[in-house]
Amino acid sequence: MKAEKRILAAPFIAPETEEYWNSTRDGKLMIRYCKSCDAYHHYPRTICPRCGSDDTEYRESTGTGVIYTYSVMRRAPVPYAIAYVTLDGTDISMMTNIVDCDLDSLSIGQKVKLDFADSEGDGPPVPVFTPV
Numbered sequence: 001m002k003a004e005k006r007i008l009a010a011p012f013i014a015p016e017t018e019e020y021w022n023s024t025r026d027g028k029l030m031i032r033y034c035k036s037c038d039a040y041h042h043y044p045r046t047i048c049p050r051c052g053s054d055d056t057e058y059r060e061s062t063g064t065g066v067i068y069t070y071s072v073m074r075r076a077p078v079p080y081a082i083a084y085v086t087l088d089g090t091d092i093s094m095m096t097n098i099v100d101c102d103l104d105s106l107s108i109g110q111k112v113k114l115d116f117a118d119s120e121g122d123g124p125p126v127p128v129f130t131p132v
Contacts, residue, residue, distance in 0.1 A: 002102055035053075037051040085098075098112065111132040112131055
């Protein structure tokens with residue numbers, strides 16, 4: 001079954017995540033990095049959830065990764081796949097959608113690359129992934 005194109009809900013943009021969402025408008029996926037404990041974290045927030053430090057910065061993702069786990073939602077008006085993708089060069093997995101693919105051919109460990117999907121209204125593009 002081929003994944004159909006969906007318009008995703010526009011994300012809520014808090015002051016703390018504004019820079020993250022602005023970067024998606026430039027076609028970049030920025031991931032928070034903590035300089036105190038040398039670790040990445042996602043969802044973006046200024047305080048590191050691992051050590052509590054505020055010595056964090058954005059670093060650009062390579063835009064590639066592998067599917068850690070996924071689920072295909074077939075009872076939705078438009079079937080889709082939601083997944084955790086482990087980003088290359090980090091130890092984090094982010095929840096995302098897998099698009100532009102045959103939903104029946106997805107597999108754990110499958111390589112994927114970054115893409116962006118439109119969101120409702122004037123919302124920013126949302127990071128999604130597609131099989132390589």
